[in-house]
Amino acid sequence: MSTALRIEFCGERYTATPGETFVIGREGDLEIDDNPYLHRRFLAIDEERGLWWISNVGSLLSATITDGSGGVQAWLPPGARLPVVFPLVQVLFSAGSTTYDFTIENDEQYFSTTNIHSGASGTTTIGVVPLTSSQRLLVVALSEHVLRQDSPGRGEIPSSAEAAERLGWPLTTFNRKLDNVCEKLDKVGVQGLRGGRGKLATNRRARLVEYAVASHLVSREDLVLLDRNTSAGAAAHADGDGE
Structure with a gap:
């Protein structure tokens, strides 16, 4: 039993x-x-x-x-x-x-895991897929409310327009970077980011947040990136490192 x-x-x-x-x-x-x-x-x-x-x-x-x-x-x-x-x-x-x-x-432990994930400044890798610093910043902005929770619970996912405003980016820049992040993750097998033949899923922001938080792609420590982005000026982050 x-x-x-x-x-x-x-x-x-x-x-x-x-x-x-x-x-x-x-x-x-x-x-x-x-x-x-x-x-x-x-x-x-x-x-x-x-x-x-x-x-x-x-x-x-x-x-x-x-x-x-x-x-x-x-x-x-x-x-x-x-x-x-x-x-x-x-x-x-x-x-x-x-x-x-x-x-x-669960008091029963059938398996154990060792987390060997590590990230370098400005670059995060999932398998062999690198994320630029601005792409990582986008993921943090979408995950912000979930990451700020003190205990497991609920967090609102901002719309693309809200996240773009939070970062100080044009909406077109935000959407382009969001598409690129989702395409990269889809190529390495992350499910739920593609809605059909050649199309990205309409709820890809929610799925991206789930994956990023669950895999520890981003964490509460990364929230400081949002403050740095505001201080340094949004334009430099939106256009400075390309895709």
Whole structure:
């Protein structure tokens, strides 16, 4: 028999116990929000034969599951399920313009990971794909509200116009850089950034934030980049390093 799981969201803690299904959504054991874009029943956590599973029981939304270190990440589409095999699991998903995240603590540890990700000043790499300093700044601007949370919870994702204004960039510059970032990540297998043949997904900002936060591509320490951008002058950052 598995031990209970501990779940944290917005500073509150919940418990999933063996023999019972723990439901997460607009309604359920963990009522996330009254967001109309969120499924009434979105995720379900239950124990089966000594192993905990998280299932996507919704019909439209997907979730990003990571081991907490950012070293292992999976995309959970509708109808799919994954075992909870790490001592700490972070779950992120977006509904409308809001990104939510919560953590799951598991006393059972089936696997462990070592995070070997490292970044250099001005350049971040995901596999073999480099991001320029301005592209990284764009990701931080989109992720700002999520990164500023003191505990797992909810954060609004700015529109492209709002993020461009935050950076002091023309909207055309912001959109061009956003397209380039999404195309780079799509080429290395990040799901959810492309909507179809030759098209980028309409909700690519939300998916980009999920991936960036879950993989630790950006962190709270990177928020200082926004202040530096404001101090140094937006024009230099928008046009200085190219694509």
